[in-house]
Amino acid sequence: MRRETRINLIFLVAFVIVALPGAVILFRKKLDPTAHRLDQPDPVLSRLPYMSPLPAPPGVKWIVPDRTQSWVRSLTTPVPTLSAAPPGPQWEPVISPDHLLQVLAAERLSSGERLTLIVWRDLPQAGASDFAITADGSAASVARVKATPVPPEVRHELVMAGFVRPPKEVVLLEVDLPQLPPANPHRVEFSGTRPGSTAHAAVEFKNPEWPSTQGSRAP
Numbered sequence: 001m002r003r004e005t006r007i008n009l010i011f012l013v014a015f016v017i018v019a020l021p022g023a024v025i026l027f028r029k030k031l032d033p034t035a036h037r038l039d040q041p042d043p044v045l046s047r048l049p050y051m052s053p054l055p056a057p058p059g060v061k062w063i064v065p066d067r068t069q070s071w072v073r074s075l076t077t078p079v080p081t082l083s084a085a086p087p088g089p090q091w092e093p094v095i096s097p098d099h100l101l102q103v104l105a106a107e108r109l110s111s112g113e114r115l116t117l118i119v120w121r122d123l124p125q126a127g128a129s130d131f132a133i134t135a136d137g138s139a140a141s142v143a144r145v146k147a148t149p150v151p152p153e154v155r156h157e158l159v160m161a162g163f164v165r166p167p168k169e170v171v172l173l174e175v176d177l178p179q180l181p182p183a184n185p186h187r188v189e190f191s192g193t194r195p196g197s198t199a200h201a202a203v204e205f206k207n208p209e210w211p212s213t214q215g216s217r218a219p
Helices: 003-031 066-074 152-160
Strands: 047-049 061-063 101-109 112-119 131-135 141-149 169-177 186-192 200-205
Touching: 066 152, 101 186, 101 200, 112 186, 131 141, 131 169
Parallel strands: 047 061
Antiparallel strands: 101 112, 112 169, 131 186, 141 169, 186 200
């Protein structure tokens, strides 16, 4: 084999190795019926899933994807998922302005009240001591911490809706506190206590129409 032929062959093999991953990505995009055409520019995002982190384009509309909503609601069953909208068919998440902390549910227990919170961030091996939570300025007790994987179909839906890197798992927190006063709204503040953690969020919510759920879930 001539020297020039050998050099050309080595160059060709190296080029194929470098170009192959991009070709595979383009091929997969071509097979996706929901993707835009490759000869068109990327669409300007006008809608994003409600838990997408900030910053966001000006005038973006926050949406609740269907599969995501069904999955979120299943996390609190049989306790109803808390909505920021008035009672009715429309459901709006109760979420902090930075889209990190969401109040999923509130239920009344014999010893006080319990809030179920979701932290929309990957926090591996999180424990109760990693969080400090207050409700209306009073310290709350973290009764349970559960790392919950986000189902693949939900992550796919979020990616297709514009959330490029949704978390692979979220953190569910069950927080116990004394009975809240009837005055609305209430303010929940959340902070991470791990060394170097900058997680902090605050969210306000209103008392729901309290269901008779005492004893419906294991503490």
